[in-house]
Amino acid sequence: MIIHPLFIEIAQVGILLFVAPAFAGWVKMVKCWFQGRTAPSLFQPYRDIRKLFAKDVTLAENASWIFRFTPYLVFGVSVMAGGIIPILSTDLPLSATADVIALVALFAIARFFTALAGMDIGTAFGGMGSSREMTIASLAEPAMLMAVFAVSLVSKSTSLSQMAFVISQGHSMLRPSLVFALIAFILIALAETGRVPVDNPATHLELTMIHEAMILEYSGRHLALIEWASMMKLFLFTVLGIASFFPWGIAQSDDLLSVFLSFPVLLFKLGIVGLGLVLIETGLAKMRIFRITEFLGSAFLFATLGMLSYFMLE
Amino acid sequence: MNMQLASQVNSLLAALILLTAFGLVVQRRMNALLHLFAWQGFFLAVSTAIVGYVGGVRDLYISSVLTLSMKVILLPYILHKLIVKLRIHKEVETVVNIPTTMLMGIVLVIFSYHLTAPIRELSTLVTRSTLAVALATVMLGFLMMITRKHAVTQIIGFLAMENGLLFAATSATYGMPLVVELGVALDLLIAAFIFGMFFFHISTTFDSLDVDQMARLKEED
Numbered sequence: 001m002i003i004h005p006l007f008i009e010i011a012q013v014g015i016l017l018f019v020a021p022a023f024a025g026w027v028k029m030v031k032c033w034f035q036g037r038t039a040p041s042l043f044q045p046y047r048d049i050r051k052l053f054a055k056d057v058t059l060a061e062n063a064s065w066i067f068r069f070t071p072y073l074v075f076g077v078s079v080m081a082g083g084i085i086p087i088l089s090t091d092l093p094l095s096a097t098a099d100v101i102a103l104v105a106l107f108a109i110a111r112f113f114t115a116l117a118g119m120d121i122g123t124a125f126g127g128m129g130s131s132r133e134m135t136i137a138s139l140a141e142p143a144m145l146m147a148v149f150a151v152s153l154v155s156k157s158t159s160l161s162q163m164a165f166v167i168s169q170g171h172s173m174l175r176p177s178l179v180f181a182l183i184a185f186i187l188i189a190l191a192e193t194g195r196v197p198v199d200n201p202a203t204h205l206e207l208t209m210i211h212e213a214m215i216l217e218y219s220g221r222h223l224a225l226i227e228w229a230s231m232m233k234l235f236l237f238t239v240l241g242i243a244s245f246f247p248w249g250i251a252q253s254d255d256l257l258s259v260f261l262s263f264p265v266l267l268f269k270l271g272i273v274g275l276g277l278v279l280i281e282t283g284l285a286k287m288r289i290f291r292i293t294e295f296l297g298s299a300f301l302f303a304t305l306g307m308l309s310y311f312m313l314e
Numbered sequence: 315m316n317m318q319l320a321s322q323v324n325s326l327l328a329a330l331i332l333l334t335a336f337g338l339v340v341q342r343r344m345n346a347l348l349h350l351f352a353w354q355g356f357f358l359a360v361s362t363a364i365v366g367y368v369g370g371v372r373d374l375y376i377s378s379v380l381t382l383s384m385k386v387i388l389l390p391y392i393l394h395k396l397i398v399k400l401r402i403h404k405e406v407e408t409v410v411n412i413p414t415t416m417l418m419g420i421v422l423v424i425f426s427y428h429l430t431a432p433i434r435e436l437s438t439l440v441t442r443s444t445l446a447v448a449l450a451t452v453m454l455g456f457l458m459m460i461t462r463k464h465a466v467t468q469i470i471g472f473l474a475m476e477n478g479l480l481f482a483a484t485s486a487t488y489g490m491p492l493v494v495e496l497g498v499a500l501d502l503l504i505a506a507f508i509f510g511m512f513f514f515h516i517s518t519t520f521d522s523l524d525v526d527q528m529a530r531l532k533e534e535d
Contacts, residue, residue, distance in 0.1 A: 174322045176329030294340075297413035301336060304420050309332070312427050312446045313325040 001256040008089045008259055015263070016082030020235035021045035021228065023270055030278040045231060052224035060121045060217060070117035071218065071225040077110040078232040085236060086243045088262050089251040090161040099158040100148045103240075104141065107192070110229070111137055118214030129213025132289065136191055136198065136210065139296035144188045146303030150181035151244045153310045160240075164247035176313050180306030182245050186280075187299035189237040191292070194230070196281040198292055208286065238273050242266070320368045321440045327361040328444035331481060332423070335454040338474050339419055340412050344397050344466065348390045351470050355385030358477050361444075365484050368440050373492045374484065380499050381480065389473060392506050393466065400517050402466060409461050422453040433486070441485035448485050451478030465516060465523040469509050476502065 025042040032039035059068070083094040084103055098106075111133065118130035152158045154177060155166035167178075191198045199210040215226050243250065249265030251258040287295060334354035341347050359382040366374025408415065426449035434442050455475025459468045476498070483490045490498075517523055 174326045176326050179326070179329065180333075294412050297416050298340065301340075301416045301420065305329075305332065305336070305423070308420075308423055308427065309325075309329050309447075313328055313443050 002254045003256050003259065005089075005091050005093050005254060008254065009083055009092055009094060011259070012087045012089075012092070013079055013082050015087060015266075016079065016232055016235060017228075019267075019270070020232040021049060023235050023238070023274065024231040026271065026274045027234070027277055030274055031281060034278055034282045045227075049224050049228055052219075052227065053221050055220045057220035057222055062122065063217075064120055066113065067117045067120040067217075068222070070113045071222040071229075073113050074110045074229045075225040077106050078229045078236065081106055081236050082232070084160060085240050086161050086164045086247070086250055087239050087266065089254070089259050090165050090247075091252070091254055092161055095159060095161040100152065100160050100163070101145070101158055103160070104144055104148070107233075108137070108141065114214050114226075121217045123217060125213045125216050129210055129216070132210045133214060136292060136296070139293060140188050140191045140299070143184060143296055143300040143303050144192070146300060146307060147181045147184040147188060148244075150177050150184075150303055150306035150310060153307060154178060154314075160243060164243045164250055165252060167244065168247040168250065168252070175310075177306045177310035178245065180302045180309060182241075184299045184302035184306060185241055185245070187295065187302065189241060190280065191296055191299070193234045193237050195234075195277065197284045197287045197295060200286050208289070210289075235270075238270060239266075242269050242273070317368065317440060320364055321443075324361055324364055324368075324441060324444060327357050327364070328447040328481075328485075330357045331361070331451055331477070332447045335451045335474060335478070336416070336419055338470065339415055339454050339458050339461070342408075342412075344402055345394075347467060347470055348394055348397070351393075351474060352386050352390040354474060354477055355381055355389075358481055359386065361481070362484050362489070365441055365488060369488045371488050373495075374489045376492060377480075377484075377489055377495050380495065384499055384502060385473070385477065389502070389506055392510060393470070396510055396513060397466065400513060400523065402464075402523060409463060415457065415461050419454055419457060422457060423450040426450040426453055437486070439485070439488065441488070444485040445482060448478055448482035451475075451481060454478070463524050463526055465513060465525055468525065473502070 022042055022045070025040070025045045028044070029039040029042055080094075081103055083092065084098045084106075086092060086095065115130035115133050118126035118133070120126070148158070151163055151167070154170070154175060155163040157163060157166070190196070194201050194211040199212075200208065201211075203209070204212050204216075211230070215223065218226055246269065249262055249269070251262045331354055334350050334357065337350045338347060338354070341350060359378045362374050362378040362381060366372065366378060410418070423446075427446040430446040430449055433445055437445075452475050455471050455473075455478055458471030458474065462468055462471065480490075480495075480498075489495070513523060
């Protein structure tokens with residue numbers, strides 16, 4: 001049975017909205033197991049979001065429209081990105097309108113506004129967080145684009161659907177360029193989603209926080225939207241990695257059965273990625289902030305080597 | 315094993331050798347450097363054996379075993395003993411900071427790709443595409459010797475360069491004559507012993523293996 005691509009699109013956004021908190025919960029749960037603590041429920045993030053939505057918003061007196069507008073923008077951008085990345089199927093109407101470069105730009109818009117909102121109130125922490133975030137972004141974005149280019153060289157396209165399609169058809173697994181690009185992508189994803197070697201998502205430790213420092217002034221539904229968006233960002237980077245490096249199982253047609261079957265495959269892959277993420281997070285200590293240049297520099301190195309090895313070795 | 319697969323595996327090994335070469339350039343800790351060097355030797359040995367199998371060159375098996383015993387076991391072991399004895403495990407000083415060194419490394423890789431492109435067009439061997447990587451490994455060994463101040467790291471850079479040369483020989487012409495390789499292996503072994511002795515003398519004379527200290531060798535006037 002054939003279903004309209006529009007429904008796949010809607011299903012994708014639905015999955016993004018409602019599986020992302022569970023994925024964040026899963027990562028937290030596995031992390032607790034690894035550290036020998038009692039884990040919170042898988043559904044704790046949903047409860048947190050619901051609680052925050054019920055609370056009142058406290059706004060600073062000098063908050064401008066940027067501060068109020070940012071949570072909606074960040075949330076909207078995340079939802080939009082869910083329509084571009086092939087999560088269930090490669091046949092997406094939105095995927096034709098925006099390629100992976102546009103996706104990186106979308107993330108950049110969200111980051112730009114978050115940084116502005118961090119500075120908008122005029123607190124010291126906000127400014128510090130914004131400055132750090134932009135420092136990291138200026139290093140992560142070129143590396144991200146390079147990694148993406150290495151994959152799009154292999155698939156001869158920058159459209160994510162096309163990339164996922166070609167890679168899943170590809171007969172050779174042993175492509176050095178893809179291996180390098182994958183390593184680079186993992187490093188960048190850790191930096192972009194604020195995971196351990198770069199930023200610690202679990203604490204509000206004043207001197208080390210990056211992302212938390214910018215959103216410190218948010219409360220109520222604004223905070224709920226931002227938290228939800230950051231869970232979605234983790235989810236989006238995961239599915240982006242899955243779509244570009246392990247696209248086996250993503251449906252390539254509008255057939256209802258194959259779209260339906262791709263969902264459990266997706267959940268299985270998410271579970272594995274969650275485990276891997278926790279292994280990285282528990283195995284590494286948080287880096288000094290001035291070491292991040294080296295961390296992201298090596299991501300850039302890997303991505304460039306990926307591109308070069310496409311020309312040199314393939 | 316068919317040609318296609320062998321050449322793919324060889325490419326992957328070449329990529330790993332390049333990766334370890336970069337690892338050597340940017341790594342700060344002594345022990346990690348030795349591990350990386352041993353891994354590079356291991357990848358080189360496997361690659362040599364595969365090329366020997368594909369090309370039907372028996373000599374390369376001996377070369378592979380030589381690499382395995384010398385570069386993976388013996389030399390790292392000697393250097394490790396040396397490091398323990400001289401108590402060097404702290405972070406290594408570099409002349410240029412690490413991100414800049416990485417960028418220089420990338421430029422070197424592009425340069426060697428450009429340099430070997432004509433040879434790649436002419437050659438008909440399975441391994442022709444890995445020549446650029448081999449040259450890049452040599453260059454990165456050079457870079458490591460230039461950017462590091464510590465005598466032991468400079469030696470590791472030198473040995474990594476030798477790895478690159480061996481790899482270049484295998485990928486360009488299916489290996490050097492066996493006599494030459496045996497000679498090189500013997501030279502390396504003797505060099506390692508001489509290095510060891512020199513390190514002892516340098517560290518007892520200057521209380522450090524930082525080569526900047528060598529400036530003090532000048533006569534006072």
